[in-house]
Amino acid sequence: MSVETKKDLDGETASAQPAQPGSESEITALREQLESKEIEAKTNYDRFLRQAAEFENYKKRTSRDRDDAVRFAKESVIRDLLPILDNLERAVAHASGGGNGKPLVEGVEMVLRSLVDILAKHGVTQISAAGQPFDPAKHEAMAQVETDTHDPNSVVEELHKGYMLHERLLRPALVTVAKPAKTKDKKNPESQVENGSSDD
Numbered sequence: 502m503s504v505e506t507k508k509d510l511d512g513e514t515a516s517a518q519p520a521q522p523g524s525e526s527e528i529t530a531l532r533e534q535l536e537s538k539e540i541e542a543k544t545n546y547d548r549f550l551r552q553a554a555e556f557e558n559y560k561k562r563t564s565r566d567r568d569d570a571v572r573f574a575k576e577s578v579i580r581d582l583l584p585i586l587d588n589l590e591r592a593v594a595h596a597s598g599g600g601n602g603k604p605l606v607e608g609v610e611m612v613l614r615s616l617v618d619i620l621a622k623h624g625v626t627q628i629s630a631a632g633q634p635f636d637p638a639k640h641e642a643m644a645q646v647e648t649d650t651h652d653p654n655s656v657v658e659e660l661h662k663g664y665m666l667h668e669r670l671l672r673p674a675l676v677t678v679a680k681p682a683k684t685k686d687k688k689n690p691e692s693q694v695e696n697g698s699s700d701d
Contacts, residue, residue: 578619582619592605592608627663628665630656635678639674640663642678645680646679647682654678659676
């Protein structure tokens, strides 16, 4: 075998052998990268656990605040109503002392005005019904009355007031509604027959 042939065979043998693993420095670098990623993953997982716990606490706090808001939503209204309760108690105490009923009536009227003012302060307004066209969105008809003094389908009488809370209906006004009176101008057909027979 010639020298050149031996060199060719040695080259083919070397190329057929698998590649040797990287150097020690490459292995160390890969190990360091792996450790770094493990630390990063652990940090991200810890951050996730903290955020999950914070979100759970937020849900509990929000639920508690919502429950408190529902429980104490009427607080401001009730606080405003307390002076009216005081005035009613004074009116009753004054009426118990005897005398005519005028001071009691005046006291009740004052309480009524105070109550209407407080309701208006909280967005409650009375619905105007008497004399107005019937509005099924705000009025509830309890009866119909035949009349010539009111326009048909207009409110003749207000049985109790309706109220709005801002733009929302709290309760409709109960009303009586006008309808046209029946005409009495219909002629009796029998009288026409009688009138015709009298000409004979």
